[in-house]
Amino acid sequence: MVKYIGTNINKIITKGFFMEILTTLGIFVIIVILGSFLNNLFPRIPAALFQIILGAAVTFIPNLPLHFEFESEMFMMLVIAPLLFTDGFNSSLKNIWLYKRPIIYMAIFLVLVTVIVVGSIIHLLLPMIPWAACFVLAAILSPTDAVAVKSITKGMKLPKGLMAILEGESLLNDASGLVSFNIALAAVLTNTFSVTNASYKFLVVAGGGAIFGLIIGIAFSYIKFIFSTKFADEFNILVIFQLITPVIVFYLAEHIGVSGIVAVVITALVYNYQRKLHLLTVVSSDAAVTIDSTQQITSYVLNGFVFTFLGYLLPEIYHTMFNNREIDIVYGFIISLVIVLGLMIVRLGFVYFYYISFQPHLFTTARKTAKIILNRKFDKDNYSRFSYSLIASLCGIHGTVTLATALMIPVVTATGENFPLRNTILFIASNVVLLSIVIGTLALPLVVKGEDEEKEYTQYSLREKILEGTLEELKERDISKKSIEEKVAYAFEIKSLHEMKAYFRNMHTGRFKNASEALALHKKIMKAQDKALPEILKDNPNIDQILEISKIMQLRKSFLFTYSIPKSLLLNLRIYIKESSLKRRLTRHFVAKDLTPEFYEKLKEKVPKRRKVNFVNKLDEIKQRAEASSSQIQAIIDCSPTVRKVLLETAYKVIDEKCSDENTAEFVKDVYKYYSFTLFEVFLEDIDFEEELKELQMESVRLLKYRILTMRKLNYISLEDSYTALRDLNFSESMIFPRETEEE
Numbered sequence: 001m002v003k004y005i006g007t008n009i010n011k012i013i014t015k016g017f018f019m020e021i022l023t024t025l026g027i028f029v030i031i032v033i034l035g036s037f038l039n040n041l042f043p044r045i046p047a048a049l050f051q052i053i054l055g056a057a058v059t060f061i062p063n064l065p066l067h068f069e070f071e072s073e074m075f076m077m078l079v080i081a082p083l084l085f086t087d088g089f090n091s092s093l094k095n096i097w098l099y100k101r102p103i104i105y106m107a108i109f110l111v112l113v114t115v116i117v118v119g120s121i122i123h124l125l126l127p128m129i130p131w132a133a134c135f136v137l138a139a140i141l142s143p144t145d146a147v148a149v150k151s152i153t154k155g156m157k158l159p160k161g162l163m164a165i166l167e168g169e170s171l172l173n174d175a176s177g178l179v180s181f182n183i184a185l186a187a188v189l190t191n192t193f194s195v196t197n198a199s200y201k202f203l204v205v206a207g208g209g210a211i212f213g214l215i216i217g218i219a220f221s222y223i224k225f226i227f228s229t230k231f232a233d234e235f236n237i238l239v240i241f242q243l244i245t246p247v248i249v250f251y252l253a254e255h256i257g258v259s260g261i262v263a264v265v266i267t268a269l270v271y272n273y274q275r276k277l278h279l280l281t282v283v284s285s286d287a288a289v290t291i292d293s294t295q296q297i298t299s300y301v302l303n304g305f306v307f308t309f310l311g312y313l314l315p316e317i318y319h320t321m322f323n324n325r326e327i328d329i330v331y332g333f334i335i336s337l338v339i340v341l342g343l344m345i346v347r348l349g350f351v352y353f354y355y356i357s358f359q360p361h362l363f364t365t366a367r368k369t370a371k372i373i374l375n376r377k378f379d380k381d382n383y384s385r386f387s388y389s390l391i392a393s394l395c396g397i398h399g400t401v402t403l404a405t406a407l408m409i410p411v412v413t414a415t416g417e418n419f420p421l422r423n424t425i426l427f428i429a430s431n432v433v434l435l436s437i438v439i440g441t442l443a444l445p446l447v448v449k450g451e452d453e454e455k456e457y458t459q460y461s462l463r464e465k466i467l468e469g470t471l472e473e474l475k476e477r478d479i480s481k482k483s484i485e486e487k488v489a490y491a492f493e494i495k496s497l498h499e500m501k502a503y504f505r506n507m508h509t510g511r512f513k514n515a516s517e518a519l520a521l522h523k524k525i526m527k528a529q530d531k532a533l534p535e536i537l538k539d540n541p542n543i544d545q546i547l548e549i550s551k552i553m554q555l556r557k558s559f560l561f562t563y564s565i566p567k568s569l570l571l572n573l574r575i576y577i578k579e580s581s582l583k584r585r586l587t588r589h590f591v592a593k594d595l596t597p598e599f600y601e602k603l604k605e606k607v608p609k610r611r612k613v614n615f616v617n618k619l620d621e622i623k624q625r626a627e628a629s630s631s632q633i634q635a636i637i638d639c640s641p642t643v644r645k646v647l648l649e650t651a652y653k654v655i656d657e658k659c660s661d662e663n664t665a666e667f668v669k670d671v672y673k674y675y676s677f678t679l680f681e682v683f684l685e686d687i688d689f690e691e692e693l694k695e696l697q698m699e700s701v702r703l704l705k706y707r708i709l710t711m712r713k714l715n716y717i718s719l720e721d722s723y724t725a726l727r728d729l730n731f732s733e734s735m736i737f738p739r740e741t742e743e744e
Contacts, residue, residue: 027058027064028055028305028308028309028312029301029304029305031051031054031055031058031304031308031311032051032300032301032304032305032308033304034050034054035047035048035050035051035054035304035307035308036050036300036304038050039151043154044152044441044445045441046148046151046152046437046441047151047304047307048145048147048148048151048303048304048307048399048437049437049438049441051304051307051308051311052307052308052310052311052314052434052437053311054308054311055307055308055309055310055311055312055314056311056312056314056315057311058311058312059312059315059316060315073254075404075407076250076260076261076404076408077247077250077251077254077260078247079302079305079306079404080174080261080306080400080401080404081246081247081249081250081260081261081264082243082246082247082298082302083298083299083302083303083306083400084171084174084175084246084261084264084265084268084401085245085246085249085264085265085267085268086268086295086296086298086299086302087146087147087167087170087171087268087299088171088264088265088266088267088268088269088271088272089268089271089272089275089295090272090295090296090299091167091168091171091268091269091272092164092167093269093272093273093276095161095164095167095168096164096168096269098161098164098360098361098364099161099164099165099168099358099360100168101357101360102165102169102354102357102358102360103165103168103169103172104172105350105354105357106165106168106169106173106350107168107169107171107172107173107175107176108172108173108176109350110142110169110173110346110347110350111139111142111143111173111176111177111180112180113346113350114138114141114142114343114346114347115135115138115139115142115180115184116135116138117138117342117346118138118141118142118339118342118343118346119131119134119135119137119138120134121338121339121342122134122137122138122335122339125335125338125339126327126335126421126424128420128421129420129421129424129425130188130420132184132187132188133184133188133419133420133421133425135180135184135187136181136184136185136188136409136425137425137428137429138184139177139178139180139181139183139184139405140177140181140402140405140406140425140429141339141343141398141402141429141432142173142176142177142180143170143173143174143177143178143398143401143402143405144166144169144170144173144395144396144397144398144399145170145397145398145399145400145401145402146163146166146167146169146170146171147170147299147303147399147400148397148399148437148440149163149166149170149395149397149440150163152397152437152440152441152444153395153444153448156444156445156448157448158391158395158448159383159387159388159391160361161358161359161360161361162358162388162391162392162395165358165392166392166395171265172265174261174265174400174401175206175209175259175261175262175265176206177401177405178259178261178401178405179202179205179206179209179259179261179262180202181405181408182205182259183201183202183205185408185409185410186201188419188420189410204258205257205258205259205262206259206262208256208257208258208259209253209258209259209260209261209262209263209266210262210263210266211258212252212253212256212258212263212266213249213253213262213263213264213265213266213267213270214266214267214270216249216252216263216267217249217266217267217268217269217270217271218270220241220245220249220267220270220271221270221271221274223241224238224241224242224271224274225274227241228287235287235290236290238287238291239287239290239291239294242271242291242294242295243294243298245267245271246264246267246268249263249264249267250263250264275288289731289734303400306399306400306403306404307399307400309403310403310430310433313407313430314430317423317426317427317430318427320423321423321424321426321427324423326421326423326424327421327424332424332427332428332431333431335428336427336428336431336432336435337431337435339428339432340432340435340436340439343396343432343436344393344394344396344439345393347392347393347396348389348390348392348393349389351388351389351392351393352385352386352389355385355388355389358388358392387447390447391444391447391448394439394440394443394444394447395440395444396436397436397437397440398432398433398436399433399437402429402432402433403429403430403433406425406426406429406430407426409422409425409426459721459724459725460504460505460507461504462708462711462717462721462725463500463504463725464501464504464505465707465711466704466707466708466711466725467497467500467501467504467704468501469703469707470497470700470703470704470707471494471497471498471501473703474490474493474494474497474700474703475494475670483692484689485688485689485691485692486689486692486696487674488689488692488693489689489692489693489695489696490674490696491671491674491675492689492693493693493696493697493700494670494674495560495670495671495674495675497700498666498667498670498671501663502663502667505663517661517664518561518664518667518668518671519558519561519562521654521655521658521659521664521665521668522557522558522561522668523558524654524658525650525651525654525655525668525672526554526558528650528651528653528654529550529554529646529647529650529651532646532647532650533546533547533550533643533646533647534547536642536643536646537643546643548578548582549582550643550647551578552575552578552579552582553647555571555574555575555578556575556675557671557672557675558571559571559572559575560671560675561668561671644676647676648672648673648676651668651669651672652669652672655668655669694736694737697736698733698736701729701732701733701736704729705726705729708722708725708726708729709722
């Protein structure tokens with residue numbers, strides 16, 4: 001395989017395909033993102049289906065520089081192995097252990113039953129395909145895709161424990177399906193098949209992969225731990241090491257003749273177990289958070305990439321099928337539908353027969369077990385045995401590994417003959433993936449119950465509610481006697497909480513209000529203040545200077561309500577120009593204030609005699625100009641409380657009269673209230689409020705967490721929603737103290 005990979009890389013470089021491949025990958029990533037965007041707009045249609053459609057559509061765009069030569073070994077090592085590794089790393093070990101029996105049944109026994117039964121159905125429908133090739137196609141169709149299921153069932157209430165079983169099944173039956181495929185493929189290529197030899201090879205390849213994955217997983221875990229202790233400040237080394245782990249494990253396992261996919265899955269579970277032991281997170285939380293985020297992004301991109309790639313290949317598969325006419329295309333679609341129904345029926349019957357094994361959560365204690373034995377009744381969560389089996393059957397959606405496995409079928413056998421009906425097998429496998437997604441999308445909402453109607457809050461309304469409570473608590477505090485740094489911190493934090501509240505309210509209602517509403521209200525306030533202030537200051541000799549300062553304060557408030565990048569840049573420029581003149585006058589004020597007679601005499605003593613006359617004259621001139629400017633500035637400072645009061649009262653009056661939206665009115669009113677004492681003082685003192693702001697942010701997070709836990713105890717929210725909200729808050733808390741990069 002080393003020779004193969006090296007040859008393949010040299011071919012890419014020598015043919016000059018590097019830029020074309022990068023362009024293709026870039027287009028695929030854009031399609032992945034666009035598919036997710038469309039899924040958010042139409043949540044009942046899974047992102048995978050959008051990605052398939054867009055991947056097919058992009059092939060019809062003329063002159064688009066797309067180039068992708070599929071190489072099965074490279075695809076398995078660089079795409080499927082990292083994808084399964086990510087699924088294993090992010091899976092719940094607790095659920096895997098609790099539901100170990102049904103997961104093993106589904107991942108091994110159901111795969112074998114599927115290969116035998118569906119393979120027989122395929123041979124019955126297509127007798128021209130040899131038995132071994134029928135089993136190859138059945139093995140291709142046995143793996144399921146839990147990611148596609150999650151996308152379809154978003155917002156639905158599946159029977160208890162079923163999603164955990166589906167995730168464990170998807171993780172392990174990908175491995176067992178691939179092993180079965182390789183055994184059946186070997187039978188086709190060599191034209192020999194023995195049940196005994198096949199069973200023995202299955203145990204050796206799968207079991208050897210599991211043992212190898214366990215050993216190398218433990219070894220690599222210790223290497224990770226050594227890295228985390230020796231290179232604690234360079235946590236990126238850990239991230240890179242984890243990213244390349246599945247590629248290394250797959251390569252080494254395949255090199256010694258065992259299943260690389262099984263080895264990768266077991267290694268991922270070992271890494272997962274290491275994380276549960278806190279061997280990494282205790283040493284470096286930065287590494288743990290970064291690794292988790294990186295794995296999530298990897299899973300998202302690779303899953304979307306495979307479905308996009310399926311769409312990209314579909315036109316070519318259909319075109320080849322149409323030209324070769326191995327079988328009638330209409331008959332091919334009918335066969336695909338029959339096979340999908342056959343897969344679902346086999347799955348339904350299997351789950352129905354082993355139904356009791358799928359309910360281990362009902363037998364976790366002796367008391368629960370005794371209660372079920374005495375009552376002779378399961379807690380079915382409003383789902384009957386048949387409904388549970390039907391839902392499990394419809395959730396048997398095929399995707400990532402099915403496609404990748406189908407594409408691994410060689411064009412010719414060992415004897416030099418063409419692989420029997422290879423184009424037909426690819427055509428059927430592609431149709432099965434599409435049909436399973438479409439049928440699941442249409443049927444699952446009909447048989448799965450929706451979310452509990454008793455749950456009072458959704459994830460977004462929950463976040464809005466707790467932010468509202470935290471805002472109220474902070475605003476009730478008396479900050480009049482606090483330091484200027486603490487006042488500025490309060491102004492920043494309350495504005496930030498308001499903006500987060502508005503975001504979650506928009507997400508909850510689905511109506512995204514324009515952020516310019518607050519700016520429009522602010523402009524109305526500015527007009528009213530421009531009329532009111534001259535009336536109040538008409539007898540003040542410093543009216544021009546006060547109006548100039550009030551204009552700067554208005555512009556600074558405009559910046560608080562401006563979210564457009566071009567507008568904010570222009571506004572910053574205007575503020576800078578206006579503040580430059582004011583800062584010069586303020587400098588003179590402080591010169592006059594600090595240039596006391598004693599300090600004046602000390603300065604003269606330090607100057608050499610030959611320069612003293614010129615220096616004294618210059619100093620006297622500066623002092624006279626500073627004193628003239630200082631008297632005006634001091635008068636402005638003395639009347640600033642009155643000016644602030646007038647400006648604030650005018651703002652409140654306009655808000656009450658002109659704004660009908662309660663949330664916008666509250667936001668603007670709070671910004672004016674808390675920033676009224678901060679926009680002038682910053683000229684006078686060097687205010688460093690970063691520490692106070694971080695302390696207040698930490699306190700806000702604590703208040704938000706307390707509200708979530710309280711609402712969970714009162715059963716206002718689900719356990720899953722509370723975990724999601726707490727996880728997000730933990731991440732926000734970690735970002736309050738980012739890693740410092742500047743030198744002390």
